[in-house]
Amino acid sequence: MATPHNEASKGDFAKTVLMPGDPLRAKYLAKNYLDNVRQVNGVRGMLAYTGTYKGKEVSIMGSGMGMPSIGIYSYELYTQYDVENIIRIGSAGSINKDVHIRDVIIAQGACTDSAWAHQYELPGTFSAISSYDLLEKAVCEAKKKQIHYHVGNIVSSDLFYHADVEASGRWSNVGCLAVEMESYALFANAAYLGKKALTLLTISDSLVNDEKETTAQERERTFTDMMEVALEIA
Ligand SMILES: O=P(O)(O)O[C@H]1O[C@H](CO)[C@@H](O)[C@H]1O
Numbered sequence: 442m443a444t445p446h447n448e449a450s451k452g453d454f455a456k457t458v459l460m461p462g463d464p465l466r467a468k469y470l471a472k473n474y475l476d477n478v479r480q481v482n483g484v485r486g487m488l489a490y491t492g493t494y495k496g497k498e499v500s501i502m503g504s505g506m507g508m509p510s511i512g513i514y515s516y517e518l519y520t521q522y523d524v525e526n527i528i529r530i531g532s533a534g535s536i537n538k539d540v541h542i543r544d545v546i547i548a549q550g551a552c553t554d555s556a557w558a559h560q561y562e563l564p565g566t567f568s569a570i571s572s573y574d575l576l577e578k579a580v581c582e583a584k585k586k587q588i589h590y591h592v593g594n595i596v597s598s599d600l601f602y603h604a605d606v607e608a609s610g611r612w613s614n615v616g617c618l619a620v621e622m623e624s625y626a627l628f629a630n631a632a633y634l635g636k637k638a639l640t641l642l643t644i645s646d647s648l649v650n651d652e653k654e655t656t657a658q659e660r661e662r663t664f665t666d667m668m669e670v671a672l673e674i675a
């Protein structure tokens with residue numbers, strides 16, 4: 442069994458999949474943290490691996506950038522591969538002065554400028570939230586590891602390069618901590634399909650503070666606090 446985007450067979454994925462946007466972050470994590478690791482997808486370079494972490498089976502797969510991309514991969518994982526939990530491990534831009542480079546965000550919910558939820562034809566606005574069960578586990582683990590973390594709302598945007606340069610400020614005014622590009626669709630897919638999802642983010646750059654942004658290689662390899670929290674709760 443395969444999908445147009447995933448050559449894995451049924452049973453190739455663990456019940457929990459960690460999903461960075463960058464497939465090379467998936468590769469780095471799999472090679473450095475998993476035992477008995479094997480590659481289960483390579484279609485379109487969207488690398489996916491399954492192995493064990495401290496004896497527990499875990500999968501790691503890139504999601505690509507943006508809601509259409511994570512929407513496809515997460516939908517197929519939930520519906521075709523019996524995956525129960527997806528934990529996004531992404532990078533994000535801070536839009537809050539108290540949220541600094543390399544801080545970790547545990548996302549309670551996601552706002553969006555995307556039309557993702559229009560497909561449900563609801564008579565109002567869908568609030569995309571993470572799984573409380575996964576969120577609680579992540580908070581416990583972050584406390585145990587004594588990492589610098591924030592729990593709160595984020596923005597999932599269709600736009601990385603935004604014509605309206607003040608948009609992020611308005612999201613900040615309503616309490617959002619950071620901007621990224623996938624979580625709203627992931628949380629919506631999980632809610633629609635009766636599954637669980639969580640997002641952990643590491644701040645890679647700041648839209649509000651004058652701090653040196655991280656390099657592409659640092660985003661691929663050095664966001665280890667977030668990676669380790671996700672592995673522990675998988
Ligand atoms: O580092 P990842 O997980 O890809 O996440 C962030 O980085 C990409 C933009 O540079 C978007 O996918 C955004 O959500």
Ligand SMILES: O=c1cc[nH]c(=O)[nH]1
Nearest residue numbers: 532533534620621622
């Ligand atoms: O989507 C993203 C990710 C990282 N930094 C940003 O500014 N935006």
